[in-house]
Every structure is written in structure tokens, then in C-alpha cells.
Amino acid sequence: MFVGDSLSLNQWQSLTCMLHAAVPGSRYTVDRQNDLSTFTMPEYGISIYLSHNDFLVDLVKEKVGRVLRLDSIVGGNAWKGFDMLIFNTWHWYIHKGSKQPWDYIEMGGRYYTDMNRLVAFKAGLITWSKWVESNINPAVTRVFFQGISPTHYNGEEWKESESTACDGQTQPLSGSMYPAGLPSEAIVLKEVLSKMSKPVQLLDITTLSQLRKDGHPSYYGNNGRKENDCSHWCLAGVPDTWNELLYASL
Numbered sequence: 001m002f003v004g005d006s007l008s009l010n011q012w013q014s015l016t017c018m019l020h021a022a023v024p025g026s027r028y029t030v031d032r033q034n035d036l037s038t039f040t041m042p043e044y045g046i047s048i049y050l051s052h053n054d055f056l057v058d059l060v061k062e063k064v065g066r067v068l069r070l071d072s073i074v075g076g077n078a079w080k081g082f083d084m085l086i087f088n089t090w091h092w093y094i095h096k097g098s099k100q101p102w103d104y105i106e107m108g109g110r111y112y113t114d115m116n117r118l119v120a121f122k123a124g125l126i127t128w129s130k131w132v133e134s135n136i137n138p139a140v141t142r143v144f145f146q147g148i149s150p151t152h153y154n155g156e157e158w159k160e161s162e163s164t165a166c167d168g169q170t171q172p173l174s175g176s177m178y179p180a181g182l183p184s185e186a187i188v189l190k191e192v193l194s195k196m197s198k199p200v201q202l203l204d205i206t207t208l209s210q211l212r213k214d215g216h217p218s219y220y221g222n223n224g225r226k227e228n229d230c231s232h233w234c235l236a237g238v239p240d241t242w243n244e245l246l247y248a249s250l
Contacts, residue, residue, distance in 0.1 A: 001049040003056065003079055004088030007149045010232055011086070012037070012050040014239035015246075019048075036078075051078060054092040054101070057124040064111065065103030070123040073131045080135060086203075086246070087128065088146035090185050091231060093121045118184055125192040133198050144246065145193060147205045148186040152213040152230040156180075166230035167218035178210035201249060205242045212238050 002008040016039040020028060023041075031038045035052040058072040079085055092101065094117050105112045107123055136143055155164025157180035158173055186206045193200055209215075215238040221229035233239050 001051055001079060001082045001084070002086045002088070002146075003051045003053050004086075004146065005052070005054045005091055006232060007091060008086070008088045008146065009037075009050060009052070010149075010235070011088075011146060011239045011242050012039075012048065014235055014237075015243045016048060017235065018240060018243055049082075054089065055124055056087060056089045056128045059102060066101065067111070068102040068105045068120075070105060070107040070120060071127055073127055076131050076135060082141055084142045084144070084250075085136075086144045086146055088149075089124065089128075090121060090148055090189075091151075093117045093124075118188060121185060122188050122192065125189065129192055129196050129200075132200060133196065136198055138199050142250075143198070143200045144203055144249070145189065145200055146203050146242070148183060148189060149231075149233075150183065150206060150210045152216060153228075157210075158213060165218075165228055166213055166216040167228050169214040169216075169218075172214055173211040176207070176211075178207055180210075182206060203242060203245060203249070205245065208241065209233075209238055 002012045016028075016030070019039075019041065020026075023043075026041055026043045029038075029040045029042075031040075037050040037052075038047055039049075040047045053075070055068060056073065058069040058074050060067055060069060095101070103113075105115055105120055107115075107120075132143060152158075152166040152169070154162055156162045157178070159179050183206070190202065193202055212233075215233050217229045217232060217234055219225050219228055220234075221227065221232065223229070
């Protein structure tokens with residue numbers, strides 16, 4: 001089961017396509033009910049689920065409005081009993097204005113209209129890590145965390161102008177280093193994972209994906225010319241490499 005936001009969807013779609021391409025004659029089913037998508041291959045007895053969850057911690061409606069509860073994971077029961085779990089979050093923590101899906105953040109019994117988004121991200125990750133420590137048996141379930149998937153909206157990160165983004169990019173960056181270095185959120189994620197006692201393997205895909213400024217849908221995504229999508233990835237494309245690394249890890 002993949003658990004996370006639309007970048008988890010990206011990787012889930014990639015993996016289901018790769019499996020179908022490997023055995024194109026094998027029957028499969030795809031089903032979606034609410035926030036749960038399921039891909040099954042009956043001949044092989046496998047199911048690959050996607051549980052859409054933008055923050056991993058709870059987003060609830062209260063009298064005051066929509067509340068992001070950084071200390072709470074009520075929905076975690078749906079993640080139990082799987083052979084493998086692949087978690088991901090980050091991108092929705094930075095949305096503001098009309099795209100921000102919460103009115104308040106609740107942490108430690110206090111409500112905030114806003115806070116440093118990296119601080120909120122770290123608090124949510126710590127709550128998730130405690131859930132893993134309390135609920136996962138490593139002999140039954142293998143746990144991965146999909147590393148931070150980068151965006152390409154600011155060309156200064158790769159030594160072009162600030163107004164340059166992913167649209168019109170046709171070549172990856174050369175070499176193996178990204179000029180801007182690792183983003184702060186990737187460092188926070190590694191810090192939280194390093195303090196866990198239960199084994200969680202990081203799919204460390206950040207740097208290799210940073211080099212692929214050419215790999216996004218840009219204006220050819222869902223919303224066309226209205227939106228330059230430099231967050232998600234074309235398929236076939238970069239998420240296929242993530243899954244090759246997942247396969248190698250297994």
C-alpha cells in the first residue's frame with residue numbers, strides 16, 4: 001500500500017504500468033472507492049493499493065473550521081496488515097491561500113492560524129514515526145518512506161534565471177550534484193527517520209529527481225495552459241526509476 005499525496009499516486013501509477021508491461025497478457029483490475037485505489041493481478045495473487053492522504057496526520061472538521069491535527073493519526077488502522085507500506089508527505093504542507101486545505105493547525109492542545117511549515121512537517125512526521133513504532137511488526141510488514149520529490153519552479157536552483165521553470169526544458173542536468181543542494185525538508189525527514197527504532201527504509205530519490213528538470217508535465221498536464229505543473233512527473237518517466245530502486249531494495 002502506498003500512503004500519501006499525488007506524488008504517491010505518481011509512483012503507484014508507474015508501478016502498476018510497469019507490472020502490466022512485464023506481463024501484458026495477464027488479467028488485471030483497477031478500482032477506486034473514495035480515497036482508496038486498488039490494482040490487482042489475480043494470476044499472481046497481488047494487490048497494490050493507494051490510500052490518498054496528504055499529511056499522514058489527521059485533517060478534521062471542527063466547529064472552528066478545518067483543523068490539521070499534528071498530534072493525531074486516527075486513520076492508521078487502514079494501513080495495518082499489509083506486506084509493504086510506502087509512505088509519503090510534504091507537498092501539501094507548503095500550500096497557502098486558496099490551496100491551503102486547513103484553517104487551523106492543532107498541536108499540543110493549542111490552535112494556530114499558521115506556523116513555520118517545516119516545524120509543522122517535522123511534528124507530523126514525528127507523530128507518524130510514533131505510529132509506526134507502536135503498530136508495525138517488522139517481521140510482517142516492510143516499511144518504506146518515499147523521499148522528498150523536488151519541484152522545478154525556480155531556475156536559480158540550477159543556475160538559470162529565477163523566472164525559468166520546468167516548461168521548455170528538454171535535457172536533464174549533467175553530473176550528479178544539484179547546484180542548490182538538498183532541500184530543508186529532505187534533511188528534516190532524514191533526521192526523523194534516524195531516530196526511529198523500527199526499520200524504515202528511505203527511498204532516497206531527491207537528488208536524482210532534482211537533476212530531471214525536464215521530467216515534468218509543465219503545460220501538458222491536467223489543467224493545460226492554465227497551470228505550469230513542475231511538481232508531478234510524466235509517465236513513463238522519473239517515477240519508473242523510483243520503482244526500479246524499490247525493486248532493487250526488495
